Amino acid sequence: METATVHADAHHDHVHGHEEHHHEETFLTKYIFSQDHKMISKQFLITGIFWGIVGGLLSVLFRLQLGWPNETFPFLETFLGKWAEGGRISQEFYYALVTMHGTILVFFVLTGGLSGTFANLLIPYQVGARDMASPFINMLSYWFFLSAGVVMLFSFFIQTGPASGGWTAYPPLNGLRDTSVNLGSGLGFDLWILGMSLFIVSSLLGGLNYIATVLNMRTKGMSMFRMPLTMWALLFTAVIGVLSFPALLAGCVLLEFDRLLDTSFYLNNIIINGNLLGYKGGSPILFQHLFWFLGHPEVYIIIIPAMGLVSEVLAVHSRKPIFGYKAMVYSIIAILVLSFIVWAHHMFVTGLNPSLAAVFTLFTLMIAIPSAIKVFNWIGTVWRGKVRLSTPALFAIGFVSMFITGGLTGIILGNSAIDIQLHDTMFVVAHFHIVMGVSAFFGMFAGVYHWFPRLYGRYMNETLGQIHFYGTLIGAYAIFFPMHFMTGLPRRYYTYANFETFNNFNFLAEFISIAAIVVFFVQLVFVVNFFYSIFKGRKVLAERTVDGYGYANPWGSTSIEWSAPIERLHGNWPGDIPEVHRWPYDYAVNGREFIPQTEPLKPGELSHD
Amino acid sequence: MIAFLSFAVVVLLFAVLVLIARASELTAELKDGKLDYTSQSKWNGYFLLTFLILMFVGSAYCFKVLMPVMVPKAASIHGEITDGLFNLTMLIIGVVFVLTQIALFWFAYRYNESKGHDSYFYPHNNKLEVIWTVIPALVLTVLVAMGMNEWMTIFNPDKRAKDMLVIEATGKQFNWILRYSGKDGKFGERIIDKAHVSPTNELGINWEDAKSHDDFMADKLYLVKGRGVLMKLGAQDVLHSFFLPHFRVKMDCVPGLPTEFYFVPTMTTVEMQEYLSKQPWWQGINPETGEVRWKTFKYELACAELCGKSHYGMQREVVVVEQKEYDEWLAKQTPMYQPAVAEAPAVETSATDTTAAAEPVKPTAMLDHKK
Numbered sequence: 001m002e003t004a005t006v007h008a009d010a011h012h013d014h015v016h017g018h019e020e021h022h023h024e025e026t027f028l029t030k031y032i033f034s035q036d037h038k039m040i041s042k043q044f045l046i047t048g049i050f051w052g053i054v055g056g057l058l059s060v061l062f063r064l065q066l067g068w069p070n071e072t073f074p075f076l077e078t079f080l081g082k083w084a085e086g087g088r089i090s091q092e093f094y095y096a097l098v099t100m101h102g103t104i105l106v107f108f109v110l111t112g113g114l115s116g117t118f119a120n121l122l123i124p125y126q127v128g129a130r131d132m133a134s135p136f137i138n139m140l141s142y143w144f145f146l147s148a149g150v151v152m153l154f155s156f157f158i159q160t161g162p163a164s165g166g167w168t169a170y171p172p173l174n175g176l177r178d179t180s181v182n183l184g185s186g187l188g189f190d191l192w193i194l195g196m197s198l199f200i201v202s203s204l205l206g207g208l209n210y211i212a213t214v215l216n217m218r219t220k221g222m223s224m225f226r227m228p229l230t231m232w233a234l235l236f237t238a239v240i241g242v243l244s245f246p247a248l249l250a251g252c253v254l255l256e257f258d259r260l261l262d263t264s265f266y267l268n269n270i271i272i273n274g275n276l277l278g279y280k281g282g283s284p285i286l287f288q289h290l291f292w293f294l295g296h297p298e299v300y301i302i303i304i305p306a307m308g309l310v311s312e313v314l315a316v317h318s319r320k321p322i323f324g325y326k327a328m329v330y331s332i333i334a335i336l337v338l339s340f341i342v343w344a345h346h347m348f349v350t351g352l353n354p355s356l357a358a359v360f361t362l363f364t365l366m367i368a369i370p371s372a373i374k375v376f377n378w379i380g381t382v383w384r385g386k387v388r389l390s391t392p393a394l395f396a397i398g399f400v401s402m403f404i405t406g407g408l409t410g411i412i413l414g415n416s417a418i419d420i421q422l423h424d425t426m427f428v429v430a431h432f433h434i435v436m437g438v439s440a441f442f443g444m445f446a447g448v449y450h451w452f453p454r455l456y457g458r459y460m461n462e463t464l465g466q467i468h469f470y471g472t473l474i475g476a477y478a479i480f481f482p483m484h485f486m487t488g489l490p491r492r493y494y495t496y497a498n499f500e501t502f503n504n505f506n507f508l509a510e511f512i513s514i515a516a517i518v519v520f521f522v523q524l525v526f527v528v529n530f531f532y533s534i535f536k537g538r539k540v541l542a543e544r545t546v547d548g549y550g551y552a553n554p555w556g557s558t559s560i561e562w563s564a565p566i567e568r569l570h571g572n573w574p575g576d577i578p579e580v581h582r583w584p585y586d587y588a589v590n591g592r593e594f595i596p597q598t599e600p601l602k603p604g605e606l607s608h609d
Numbered sequence: 610m611i612a613f614l615s616f617a618v619v620v621l622l623f624a625v626l627v628l629i630a631r632a633s634e635l636t637a638e639l640k641d642g643k644l645d646y647t648s649q650s651k652w653n654g655y656f657l658l659t660f661l662i663l664m665f666v667g668s669a670y671c672f673k674v675l676m677p678v679m680v681p682k683a684a685s686i687h688g689e690i691t692d693g694l695f696n697l698t699m700l701i702i703g704v705v706f707v708l709t710q711i712a713l714f715w716f717a718y719r720y721n722e723s724k725g726h727d728s729y730f731y732p733h734n735n736k737l738e739v740i741w742t743v744i745p746a747l748v749l750t751v752l753v754a755m756g757m758n759e760w761m762t763i764f765n766p767d768k769r770a771k772d773m774l775v776i777e778a779t780g781k782q783f784n785w786i787l788r789y790s791g792k793d794g795k796f797g798e799r800i801i802d803k804a805h806v807s808p809t810n811e812l813g814i815n816w817e818d819a820k821s822h823d824d825f826m827a828d829k830l831y832l833v834k835g836r837g838v839l840m841k842l843g844a845q846d847v848l849h850s851f852f853l854p855h856f857r858v859k860m861d862c863v864p865g866l867p868t869e870f871y872f873v874p875t876m877t878t879v880e881m882q883e884y885l886s887k888q889p890w891w892q893g894i895n896p897e898t899g900e901v902r903w904k905t906f907k908y909e910l911a912c913a914e915l916c917g918k919s920h921y922g923m924q925r926e927v928v929v930v931e932q933k934e935y936d937e938w939l940a941k942q943t944p945m946y947q948p949a950v951a952e953a954p955a956v957e958t959s960a961t962d963t964t965a966a967a968e969p970v971k972p973t974a975m976l977d978h979k980k
Contacts (some may be wrong), residue, residue: 075612091918110974143628166915172864173847173917182917268865269801271781271845274808276801284848284863319722349850350861351868353765358757365749372745375709380737382716386728388646389653389721397657397717404709408702411749415756417763418695421688421857422852424913462644464626465620470656477664482671483964486681488854490913493921501854501909503897504678528626540632554643571946588728608732 035135038568040142041120042455045448047146048113049527054153055104056520065089067513069495069506083161087106094165094494096188101190103152107199108520110302110440112145115203115241118305118447119210119234121455125561128219128226128578130571133212135207144202148235151195155188163192164472166492167294169255171287178272178414180512190259193252200249207238207245214238217461219560221580225329226597228559228584229322230331233308236336237301244297248475251290266549278521288350292343299436303403303434307374308442313446314378317393318385318463319503319593321585324377331370338367346418357416364414371407375550386588391465392555395446398473399439405477406435409484426486433483438476445469445526453554457566458537464529471522478515482508540566549574558596559584633791651723660713665707673748677971678888680854682802683931684876687763688857693757701748769871772794773837778831778910779812780862783919785910786812787827790820791944797821811845821947833935834877842868849915853927855881861914877929882906 034040048370064073065088082094124131132138155162165174165182169192179186180451216236218227254265258279259476266287267279315322322328343351344360378400387393409431412418422428445468496502496509499604542550549565560580564572578598584607586595601607639647674728683692762768777788777796790796798818804815814821832838842851844862851870852859860870876884885891885903895902898937908927912920930938 005664038897078612095915095918095920102661117787159683164918170848170915173915176847195755270864271801271806271811271813274806274811276803276813278804283866285866318720319728321730323731324733326736327733327738349859350848351863351866354760357760359966361756362753365753368749369742369746373742376741379709379712379716380731382720384731385716385730387650387717387721389650389657389717392648394653394657397713400713401710404706408706411696411702411752412695415694415698415752417691417756418698419758420763420859421691421695421854424858425850441948457645461630461633462637462649464630466649470660473660474663477667481668482675485671485675485679490852490911490921492915494918495921498922498924499909499911501680501904501906502911504895507896508675508678524623525626528623529630532627532630536631536634538637538644543642550640573946585732588730593728597729 003597018240019174033139035131035139036459036570037120037124037131037138038455040138041117043123043142044113044116044120044145044453047142048117049148049439049530051104051113051149053107053527055101056523058101058104058515060520061089061517062094062101062390063513064202065494066512069497070097087322088131091494092161093166095166095492097160098492099164099167100152100156100271103163103196105165106298106302107196108145108152110148110193110444111241112199112233112297113445114302114440115210115234116142116145116206116235116382117444118230118236118309118451119206121451122230122353122561123213123234124217124572125212125454125564126216126231126559127217128222128560129213130343130573130577132209133217134209136270138209141202141206141209144198147544148195148202148589149172151172151191151198155195155255157193158187159190160188161187162188165189166520169252169287169383170291171255171258171284172270174274175255175258175266175284176270176289177346180272190256193256196252197249200209200245200448203241204269205247207241210234210238219577219580223609224346225326226580226583229311229325229328230305230308232332233304233311236332236384237266237308238305240297240304240336240339241301242296244301247290248294251287251294254290255287264555265377285347285350285352288290288347290345292346293340296343297339299432300335302440303443304335306399306440306447307332307403309443309447309450310399311381312559313392313396313553314400315587316383316450317388317390317396318382318587319388319556320385320587321382321589322377323380323383324373325585327373329375334370335367337364341413342367345414345416345419348419353382361416363413365411368407368411368414370410375404375407388451388555388557389468391462392446392450394466394469395442395449398469399446401473402434402439402442402476405481406433406439410435415463423488424491426483426491429491430480430483430486434476434480438480440474441535444473445472448530450555452537453566454534454541454561455568456534457540457568458533459540459554460533460537461529464525464532468522468525468529471525472519473521475515475522479512479519542566545573553596558582558594558599563596563598581607650721654718654721654723658718659716661710664710665881666843677888681881681888681891682856683857684874684881685856685858686873686875687759687874688758688855689875690754690760691709691857694752694759697755698752700887701752715918747924763871769839770837770873773839773871774833775839776861777841777843778830778851778852780916781811781843781845781914782847783912783916783923785912785923785925786845786924787830789825789827789924789939789942790814791823791942793820793823795820797824816946823944824946825942827942828925830925830936831935832874832927832929833932833941834874834880834929836932837871837872837873842870847916847945848914849916849923853908853911854911855908855927859913874929877931878906878908878927881908881929884935 071308074087076084077087085088156599160179165185173182174185174189212232257263258265258267264279264282266284270277270279311322311328321469342360344356344363345364348357413422413431449465540552540554543552552566553562560578563578580597581600582597584597664665671833683689775790779786797820799813800814800815805815825834842862844864849862850859851862856872858870858872860868877923885906891903893902910925910927
């Protein structure tokens with residue numbers, strides 16, 4: 001605590017100095033090369049929204065092919081040229097679309113966009129810090145993220161097209177730089193590796209910063225068990241990222257060696273058109289191990305921040321403490337540990353030693369236990385609350401619903417014997433889209449609607465928000481619930497017309513495509529709402545004014561991000577950083593609706609933690 | 610013109626959204642400068658409840674309409690067991706799904722702020738939390754034990770029949786090479802080096818090995834009902850995955866790394882057709898072909914691991930017959946040794962038409978060794 005006090009005081013002086021001779025910020029330092037965590041958060045969010053639209057649009061394009069495999073759409077040729085000759089998306093481009101859809105949404109939206117936005121916004125505000133541990137590294141993290149995106153975007157405009165060998169980038173398909181093997185495996189895939197490497201650098205820089213800030217820069221009184229669950233979630237997300245992303249980087253570098261330098265890390269006895277190539281002794285399975293050593297923790301990197309946001313939003317809007325705070329923390333720790341020892345459940349039928357699969361089945365199904373605890377605790381939080389059904393609360397409830405539906409089918413897929421049939425089929429697609437795609441989006445939306453007043457000093461529009469919510473909830477279920485019945489239909493098929501067995505579900509594919517297109521347009525309601533509200537949204541009105549700064553607590557929340565002025569100051573608080581005296585979930589206690597964390601305990605009152 | 614019109618529609622929609630936003634801001638009921646959520650909470654409570662009902666009705670409808678269309682029942686011994694495990698798990702998670710969704714949406718409705726009650730300070734209950742940790746743990750333990758037991762049975766080499774068929778399947782872009790060991794029941798040796806692998810001998814078969822002389826390649830995968838079959842799997846160029854949806858068989862084919870899968874077919878193609886002819890959905894007409902569905906039923910082999918642009922075209926028919934019929938078929942097959950040595954015919958290496966962007970690619974028949 002000693003260091004925290006000194007730290008707060010030091011910043012106190014600094015900020016007063018700041019007010020007196022207010023050094024001018026140029027447009028460039030304020031909006032572009034900003035080192036302020038709030039601005040970086042906005043940069044991540046808006047970049048994430050851009051990538052969300054791109055990723056969604058790609059899915060609309062390939063859903064056109066899947067829903068109407070026999071139709072042609074002349075306007076596609078207008079826009080896509082040689083990729084859609086005659087108005088039908090080419091095979092090469094179809095695979096490029098699914099590959100880039102996965103890459104963009106998994107990494108650029110739900111990792112970069114989600115963690116980047118909320119870790120940057122909330123960590124300094126909720127632990128009580130002036131900014132991140134290293135604002136400069138924080139800025140670098142964004143610029144690496146952006147340049148990774150620029151490289152990925154660029155790959156769409158080269159002659160051989162973007163990467164098209166699946167977002168999992170398995171060799172040998174992606175290990176040979178021979179475009180006769182796979183068209184997108186030329187320059188497009190080199191750019192994919194470059195983009196991913198830049199992304200990993202961004203993620204590591206950001207993650208180290210988040211960890212350092214949460215561990216070292218908490219304000220006086222903010223013990224670990226007085227942190228809101230968002231902090232726990234974002235801390236552990238960063239820990240997972242820092243431990244697992246390097247494995248993917250190593251895997252990608254070795255893959256590029258195979259491609260450019262003719263090494264044989266992943267290649268062995270490759271025969272193309274009857275010609276034996278010179279690769280000897282490598283193993284394609286090795287890459288899968290390296291990939292999924294990140295790839296599986298990656299889904300927790302996506303879902304844990306969403307869990308944290310939802311825990312906080314549900315408690316605040318239910319006007320009730322989160323049920324089982326410590327159980328929530330311990331269950332995240334359990335998920336963190338287990339997430340590192342389940343990766344091979346993606347590889348049950350890849351030629352892995354069968355006795356290994358048993359171990360991975362056990363650990364995989366064990367993850368269901370902490371997940372179940374979290375679900376029951378969320379439901380327990382809503383129970384006997386006084387739930388304010390605002391847009392953020394609705395999205396939080398939608399998150400829990402989606403997480404239940406998607407999580408349960410994981411119990412089926414994690415069981416290796418059942419997975420033999422389901423592996424790489426549409427059942428898997430349905431499962432992971434619900435549990436980590438749609439759920440994480442719901443968590444992210446809950447967060448954006450809830451903390452928009454903190455970001456911009458205005459509210460997002462409720463009516464549009466609720467249209468967005470119901471459209472997405474109904475639409476997402478309409479897409480992915482029936483998809484479970486396509487059990488046995490392989491995924492990543494351009495058309496099912498060659499198979500008697502798979503050709504029966506065309507009516508369903510068409511229905512899913514229509515739903516997907518509708519849901520895409522419903523997301524534009526969010527985009528309109530977001531940008532409209534930045535400029536024209538209802539302003540947050542000051543509840544009290546001190547020293548010329550207006551203060552408000554829009555949702556009646558206990559956590560300390562709302563103890564800062566509505567105006568987003570560089571350094572967050574004009575005076576001292578507030579001291580924290582109690583845990584973050586004192587709702588409906590002592591006859592009061594809520595007690596902020598900054599309020600000292602009454603004589604005789606016991607601290608909850 | 611259509612582009613212009615759709616652009617105009619989009620602009621109009623955006624304008625409508627902005628108008629809705631403005632109108633709702635103007636009519637917003639504020640209390641102490643904040644939006645009063647009481648009436649919204651009331652309506653959203655009803656909406657959530659409606660959604661809950663809608664979701665259950667929709668799910669039930671999915672089961673009714675889509676279940677009959679699914680890949681039919683398993684036609685292998687282990688497949689019946691894993692399907693049973695699937696159904697059991699489905700039942701358990703179905704119950705959990707219904708109960709938790711009801712609790713979630715009902716509580717959100719029942720305890721929304723328009724009900725005029727106070728929130729209840731209830732931060733934890735250790736007993737309750739232990740209960741809802743232990744019960745899932747026990748259920749999962751049972752499922753894990755059942756799954757592992759079946760898994761270890763499927764992959765246990767000691768459980769294989771002595772008289773099993775051994776068939777070799779090799780994946781390549783974009784076709785399957787199916788090799789049978791012929792009359793002697795033994796495969797000829799394969800040597801993967803530059804001296805043996807060539808465009809006319811993709812598999813690198815050592816023709817000097819006499820065991821190779823009666824080996825033949827088949828265009829359909831013939832299996833015998835009730836007789837175990839061990840698939841020896843491999844790949845030439847990239848990853849493929851040997852997938853027999855009706856037999857619940859899937860195993861990746863990896864270049865340079867042999868894999869295998871053992872299973873026992875339980876129904877001939879004809880028996881499966883007879884079974885399906887009694888199912889109402891299968892008695893219907895397939896709108897694509899105009900034929901009665903069960904009559905065109907066939908077992909199929911597919912590729913389940915993304916292997917390039919014609920991944921979706923790696924189809925082969927699978928035929929399950931009685932032993933007698935299998936023997937007749939076997940007698941008609943020509944070994945590939947004679948033509949291979951005598952004239953070394955040009956082998957069609959890539960069966961797929963690379964220009965067929967507009968047409969679904971139909972892999973042409975097998976390597977024409979026999980002709």
